[in-house]
């Protein structure tokens with residue numbers, strides 16, 4: 255598979271995405287995912303940071319506030335990286351695949367990855383690559399979609415659609431709705447015909463894959479919409495205050511010898 259086959263619609267929508275993120279129009283990032291990630295950040299003073307799957311790299315503005323030594327970004331979408339380079343000239347940027355990173359052993363102290371690792375099926379190989387390029391005791395903070403949101407089954411009833419996880423009572427438990435425990439491909443359709451493929455898995459899958467690759471999980475969070483959203487979109491706020499959209503993991507590289 256070459257790089258272009260893995261880009262999803264990120265090249266096509268790079269310009270629009272940059273505009274929407276910089277203008278606070280992506281509610282899921284502004285009110286849910288980024289507040290969760292910021293609340294999990296370790297001390298970044300003097301650190302060499304890699305933003306993995308940085309897209310158009312608006313997150314460099316958040317990370318830059320914590321006095322790191324250097325910020326580098328990598329993404330598989332060429333168009334996103336072109337925008338990132340033009341917008342954030344103090345950072346270094348690369349086009350590349352997280353399964354085969356163009357970096358040396360021990361090159362980074364901290365890896366920040368927002369909503370990117372879920373696009374790759376072979377997470378074991380991703381964590382092996384991240385282990386390799388992190389320095390001893392280096393840390394990895396990443397977010398992915400929460401299966402309670404993504405592993406639901408859509409059913410239509412009386413002109414209303416419902417996203418359901420559970421089982422149909424009365425069918426001996428045989429009719430199961432959703433696939434919470436599986437590591438499985440989800441195809442998500444967004445506005446303007448944007449299509450994104452992800453491989454969603456439950457928290458236990460990530461804990462196990464991280465531990466198998468000599469990472470110690472230091473923190474785990476399920477996202478909760480912040481109060482600031484209430485005035486802007488109350489329905490969105492009520493929904494994502496109670497139902498996690500994302501989950502975040504902070505893990506430390508454990509030296510093996």
Ligand SMILES: C[S@@+](CC[C@H](N)C(=O)[O-])C[C@H]1O[C@@H](n2cnc3c(N)ncnc32)[C@H](O)[C@@H]1O
Nearest residue numbers: 264307308309329330331351352368369370373
């Ligand atoms: C949801 S976007 C997140 C962008 C940015 N981190 C943010 O939070 O705004 C996911 C990003 O992951 C990138 N991506 C997907 N698969 C990748 C891979 N195999 N290697 C590197 N980047 C990848 C996409 O191109 C996209 O820019």
